[in-house]
Amino acid sequence: MTRYAMAIDIQRCTGCQNCIVACKTENNVPDGYHRSWIAERVYGAYPSVRIEMLSQRCNHCEIPPCVACCPTGASHIHARDGIVVIDRAKCIGCKICLTACPYGARYIHPDGYGDKCTFCLPRIEKGLDPACVSVCSTHCMHFGDLDDPESEVSRLLLTRSSHVLLPEAGTKPHVHYLR
Ligand code: SF4
Ligand code: SF4
Numbered sequence: 369m370t371r372y373a374m375a376i377d378i379q380r381c382t383g384c385q386n387c388i389v390a391c392k393t394e395n396n397v398p399d400g401y402h403r404s405w406i407a408e409r410v411y412g413a414y415p416s417v418r419i420e421m422l423s424q425r426c427n428h429c430e431i432p433p434c435v436a437c438c439p440t441g442a443s444h445i446h447a448r449d450g451i452v453v454i455d456r457a458k459c460i461g462c463k464i465c466l467t468a469c470p471y472g473a474r475y476i477h478p479d480g481y482g483d484k485c486t487f488c489l490p491r492i493e494k495g496l497d498p499a500c501v502s503v504c505s506t507h508c509m510h511f512g513d514l515d516d517p518e519s520e521v522s523r524l525l526l527t528r529s530s531h532v533l534l535p536e537a538g539t540k541p542h543v544h545y546l547r
Contacts, residue, residue, distance in 0.1 A: 371430075371450035371514040372487055373542040374501070375524045376423055380508035383408065383421035387500035387509065391425070394488060394499035401475045403485045404500060423500070423509065425485035426473040427533065427541030428452050434465040434474065442482065446489070450542075453489065456481040470537040487511070514542070 383406050391397065391404045404425040411418045428451045435443045435452060442458035443465050445451070454465075459481040466474045466482070477483040488498035492511075496502065501509040512519035524530075525544055532541040 373514045375510045375544045377508040377546040380506040381421045386503045390499040390503040427543045430540035433468040437468040
């Protein structure tokens with residue numbers, strides 16, 4: 369099975385929001401909702417301040433609590449790509465998955481179903497990068513197959529130090545931040 373993952377170089381991210389705009393446009397995300405967002409982290413105190421920009425979205429966790437808790441099977445791991453997706457036809461909009469996700473990655477679409485990042489599944493099925501990756505102004509976002517040792521993502525994770533968000537949650541996120 370393919371296990372798609374993302375590696376984001378936080379040394380290069382400027383927080384320009386190109387990725388966020390591309391995501392909203394590509395996926396018709398309604399006004400007032402988002403599938404991705406930029407979190408700003410500030411370290412130190414003036415005059416020694418360091419600001420980190422983190423482009424965030426669903427982490428496509430390997431052990432996803434949002435899938436385990438879904439009462440209808442709407443939330444599931446995509447058999448071919450290893451990403452976490454929601455079957456709109458099966459979703460009853462109960463919001464249990466919103467509570468289970470430690471990253472706040474999901475919302476209920478005004479039409480009544482759960483929604484979140486899919487790594488732009490329709491694009492990756494055509495061999496394209498997710499929209500956010502394709503528009504990144506500093507090329508700090510990388511996307512590929514963790515099970516392919518030759519992929520850029522595998523190579524970067526092997527050669528650079530990195531971290532994931534909330535490792536203590538035990539979800540094994542597939543969005544990695546390169547330091
Ligand atoms: Fe599920 Fe949240 Fe992990 Fe995405 S980030 S797979 S919504 S637990
Ligand atoms: Fe499953 Fe939909 Fe309920 Fe989420 S809102 S737990 S996807 S049925």
